[in-house]
Structures are given as structure tokens and as C-alpha cells.
Amino acid sequence: MTAALQRIQSLPSWLVGRVAARARGLVAEALTAEGLKLMHHAVLAASSEYGPVAQAELGRRIAVDPKDMVGILNELQQAGLVLRAPDPADRRKNAITVTPEGTAVLTRCAALAEAANAELLAPLTADEQSQLMVLLKRVYEAP
Template sequence: MTSALQRIQSMPTWLLGRVASRGRSLVADAIAVEGLKLMHHAVLAATAKYGPVAQAELGRRLAVDPKDMVGILNHLQQAGLVLRTPDAADRRKNAVTVTPEGEAVLARCGALAETANAELLAPLTREERDHLMALLTRIHEAPQKPGPSA
């Protein structure tokens, strides 16, 4: 007879959550050598992609609370990875840009994250990794049905 715990632990949501947690931990540990946490890395990457970008826009794009964004950007600016200047279009806002050092750290973090992900997927063959990524991408890109609260 299957226990309730066994049923839960055999559900894709359980397994995906556990694997995601392990993957986040591997990447977090890897980029910690650069003095960054996962959200610092994400904000730095978004700034590099969209910058110069308003601080509030970064928060919206990454779903980060404005108060949290201030702390993250303070850390990145103190480390010399981003620069905040008054936005030319609206002087009441800050425009955030990546510094050359920020670009270098972002490149190193990208390589560290790749290595961590390779460690996560090491039990799989190349074909299995490709198949897994294709399946996860398909699930991620599938249209979302409105939930009961919608």
C-alpha cells in the first residue's frame, strides 16, 4: 500500500521543487565567491540587459519589492558593479547601469552558474539533458489556465 507521503514524493511538483532547491543551492554557493546572492546576480543581469534602466522598472521586471530593490542596488553599487544616476528622461528617478567591473563579475558568475548546473545534471547523458531541457521549456512556455482565484 502506498502511503500519503510516498504519493506526495512521487508527484512531479514535489520532485521539481526538490531539484530546483538543489540547483539554486549549487548556483548560490558558486556565485558566493563573487560576493553575490542569487537576486544580486539576477538584478545585475537584468541591468546589463535593459540598462540604463529605471530602478522601479528593474523591480517590476524581476518582481522585486521596491524596498528590497534599494538594498540589492545599494550592495551592487557599493561593490562597484552598478552605477545609479538621475534618469535623463525623469530626474526624479534613478537610472541604473552596469559598470565594466559589473560586466566582468556577471561573466564570471555566468561561468560559475554553468558549472553548477553541469554538476546538477551530471547524472544524465547529454541526450537526456537535452531532452529534459526541452520538456521543462515546453512546460514553462505552456499557456497558463486561470486558477480558481482568477
């Protein structure tokens, strides 16, 4: 390995990016047990938190392109996890709500994601895991 490459790979930004990619991979793999992809899970969770919510508003809140949101919601609706219905406040819009099955899937996905994160942090002691979380939150919340 060259000195230039070693320098790059020793940067916090490099290491955080590699760890983030591994973490996303572990969670994505875990969610396949429920037939979901990461973005399906995010849209389902946001629908649960904000719903009933207009489809366009949901996309804005979680920064998903409207064209992508349509496809994701189509798949979630086909799976019986969300419902689209005319928004009572504006019949020209669709309001998204999570079905009881969608709520059950979210509960199972939370357990799957926790297990994937436990696997990610397994090389660390419990104290190190706590310390890492404190430090990551501090970096994340910094201006």
C-alpha cells in the same frame, strides 16, 4: 515511509520542487565566489540587459519589491558593480547602469552558473540532459 508520503513524494510537483531547490542551492553556492547572492545576480543581469533603466522600472521588470531593490542596489553600488545617476528623462528618478567591473562579474557568474548546472545534471547522459531541457521548456511554456 507511509503510503500517503510516498504518494506525495512521487508527484511531479514534489520532484520538480526538490530538484529546483537543489539547483538554486548549487548556483547560490557557486555565486559566492563573486560575493553575490542569487538576487544580486538577477538584478545585475537585468540592469545589464535593460540599462540604463529607472530603478523602479527595473524592480517592476524582475518583480522585486522596491524596498528590497534599494538594498540590493546599495550593495551592488558599494561593490562598484552598478552606478546610479539621475535619469535624463526624469531627474526625479535614478537610472541604473552596469559598470565595466559589473560586466566582468556577470561574465564570471555565467561560467559559475553553467558549472553548477553541469553538476546538477551530471547523473544524466548528454542525450538525457538534452531531452530533459526540451521537456522542461515544454512544461514551462505551456499555457
